[in-house]
Amino acid sequence: MLRPHETYLSTNWLEFTGMSSRADQVAIIRQHLANKGMTLPASGGLAVLHLQSVIDHVRSQAPDARTLAAHHEPILPPDPSHAGIYGYTVDDQLIADLIAQVVQEVHEARG
């Protein structure tokens, strides 16, 4: 879910890490998040989304056939894999719930 002032869903681009296994990709992402001062709760999780699946699901299921888009939004140097999913706001709760439906995996936030 978004905060009121946010214009995109903050995410991280797994493939940008250059790692081949999911475990290694997620480990790098954890490091990027920690580098920018984010505290990952012991009980928290990191959800994995397949971008095209998100776009296809929302476009086909949203009442307004919403088309989302993603852009690489590196925050240098601490979070070079940072990316954003654009096309909805905090008021578009239905879109947020559609995105949640296609979460593929959830990894422990602290690993």
Place this chain on the structure above:
Amino acid sequence: MAKALKSPKGQIEGQISALRVGGGLPYGERLARRLDFLLDAFEEEGEAWEKDSPDSLRQMFLFLRSVPDFRCPTVTITPSATFRAQWGAGRNSHLAIDFLPDGQVRFVVFSPDLRHPERVQRVSGIVSRLDLMRVLEAFDVHRWTADART
């Protein structure tokens, strides 16, 4: 007076304590345990309570008491520090309610179309908490929100 003197967190903890000692919900203790867990996780993540957060929780409790046949929801805290209750039974039976401090609710419902079972109805909106059940009547949400014992 007590409300004015207490921090948002203190007010929330007070409401959770009240839920435990007679909050009028059959799943009160279970819900209280979940809320305790969420409070800890929210603060561990470095998030801050808003002054209106306790009113969001109060609105959620008022709604839950008004639907005694509903089973215990899955509760989360939103990035805006409001409380959200959710019920679901599969991808196409979903009700989520975000309780705003002013008595309105932001809701999402996914429900099978009874006339065309292959279709799914998806609706969202903002209404008064007091009007929500009337709005939801068309979606027969009791099929997946009701406690099996009722």
